[in-house]
Amino acid sequence: MSRDRRRRRPSAFLLTIVAGLSLAACSPSAAAPEPTETPPAVATATAIAAPSATPRPTPTPEPTPVITPEPSLLAADLDGLLVAPALAHREPIAVSIDDSRVARPQSGFNGASLVWHAPADGYETRYLLIFQEGESASIGPVRSARLYLAHWAAELRAAFGHYGGDRVTRKWLAANTKKLLWSVDGIAGGNAAYHRTSDRKAPHNAYSSTADLRRVAGLLGASGTFDADLHVRPFRDDAPVGQRGAKQSVSIPFRTVTVGYTYDSEANNYRRLLDGKAHVDRADGKAVTARTVVVLFMAFRIDTKIEPGHARPDLTDVGTGKALVISEGKTITATWSKSAADAPTKLIDATGREVALVRGRIFFEVVPTGTKVTY
Numbered sequence: 018m019s020r021d022r023r024r025r026r027p028s029a030f031l032l033t034i035v036a037g038l039s040l041a042a043c044s045p046s047a048a049a050p051e052p053t054e055t056p057p058a059v060a061t062a063t064a065i066a067a068p069s070a071t072p073r074p075t076p077t078p079e080p081t082p083v084i085t086p087e088p089s090l091l092a093a094d095l096d097g098l099l100v101a102p103a104l105a106h107r108e109p110i111a112v113s114i115d116d117s118r119v120a121r122p123q124s125g126f127n128g129a130s131l132v133w134h135a136p137a138d139g140y141e142t143r144y145l146l147i148f149q150e151g152e153s154a155s156i157g158p159v160r161s162a163r164l165y166l167a168h169w170a171a172e173l174r175a176a177f178g179h180y181g182g183d184r185v186t187r188k189w190l191a192a193n194t195k196k197l198l199w200s201v202d203g204i205a206g207g208n209a210a211y212h213r214t215s216d217r218k219a220p221h222n223a224y225s226s227t228a229d230l231r232r233v234a235g236l237l238g239a240s241g242t243f244d245a246d247l248h249v250r251p252f253r254d255d256a257p258v259g260q261r262g263a264k265q266s267v268s269i270p271f272r273t274v275t276v277g278y279t280y281d282s283e284a285n286n287y288r289r290l291l292d293g294k295a296h297v298d299r300a301d302g303k304a305v306t307a308r309t310v311v312v313l314f315m316a317f318r319i320d321t322k323i324e325p326g327h328a329r330p331d332l333t334d335v336g337t338g339k340a341l342v343i344s345e346g347k348t349i350t351a352t353w354s355k356s357a358a359d360a361p362t363k364l365i366d367a368t369g370r371e372v373a374l375v376r377g378r379i380f381f382e383v384v385p386t387g388t389k390v391t392y
Contacts, residue, residue: 094243095130095149095173096308097252097376104150106243110230111170111198112178114144115160118273120221121291124300128153128227132307133169135383136317137330140272145169148227149243155300157224159203159211162186165334165383171197171359174244176234180204180211180223184324189358197359199239201230209233248361251373255285255345262346267310267392269382276382278310280346286377287343308377311364312341313353317385332383340364341390344375348392 091105092098109130114123116137123144126132128151137143145166146156162182167190170177180203182190194200201207203223210233214222235241265280267287277290289296289305296305316333323329340353342364351372355362362381364372384390 093150100150109173109175110148111175115158116142122299125153125156126305127298133381152227158221159223165332168358253373265346307380309379310343314339
């Protein structure tokens with residue numbers, strides 16, 4: 018046998034492996050893996066070159082300012098002025114004030130909301146100053162009570178400052194104090210509210226203040242607040258300047274003084290005069306003014322039988338009568354009405370409605386029926 022024929026053929030298994038390797042070498046899957054795509058050069062440069070940011074401290078926020086709203090103003094019960102809520106409903110303080118010639122000038126008018134002025138003993142006159150929102154460091158000279166003064170204090174359930182009183186008034190006060198009013202009597206339990214001055218002789222030198230009267234009234238049991246059930250007069254705002262009177266003069270004669278009022282249209286008030294001269298409040302040295310002047314005509318007489326040995330005033334303050342309401346340079350005729358000692362004194366116009374008064378201090382000038390008042 019020849020040598021070629023004696024060589025052994027490769028096995029089928031080996032041929033299969035060789036064929037497989039050849040195919041693998043030619044197959045695309047055997048190619049080298051493609052390189053990963055490199056990010057754009059610009060992006061790479063930016064990422065590398067960006068400096069590290071220095072952290073800045075977080076600023077502390079400014080605190081939000083707290084705005085405290087102004088308290089809403091309220092109308093004061095006695096004169097309608099718009100005032101702080103704490104003042105609008107305070108308990109009224111009424112004080113009997115001397116008006117003899119040696120007592121002038123008196124103190125306290127410019128702090129009062131209401132002022133009553135009426136005939137008294139010997140045809141002299143006496144005042145009742147009534148305070149609510151206002152203050153006065155000096156009030157006086159304080160004198161004794163009269164029945165009609167006590168009635169005007171009672172219609173407001175006021176603390177009533179006085180130095181004693183005539184017999185009829187003392188009896189009435191004894192029956193009605195702590196019911197219709199609070200008696201702050203300088204010769205009784207209310208003495209701590211008063212002091213005597215050395216520049217005048219007694220009985221024209223007793224003085225007090227709103228602070229002392231309120232303090233002592235509180236010690237005597239007064240509540241310090243206005244009774245919400247009481248009648249309150251209607252009030253109105255000022256009329257425009259063009260609707261006010263241009264000027265006005267008022268003259269009210271009493272036995273011992275002639276009271277005058279002159280109207281100032283721009284200020285919308287009346288300057289008060291005594292015998293033609295400006296009335297000045299001794300407490301602050303300023304002229305006394307009124308926003309409204311009310312003239313009340315009442316029956317008046319001097320009685321020698323009410324209290325033997327004395328000529329006491331008898332004023333009919335309960336009932337009805339003629340009234341003049343003077344404000345803003347104009348005058349209207351009205352009717353006053355008071356149904357009982359502690360009832361309100363109302364002002365009724367021709368239509369039967371209550372007269373609305375301009376906000377501010379009111380002077381009530383009480384004159385005997387038939388007195389000639391010019392305006």
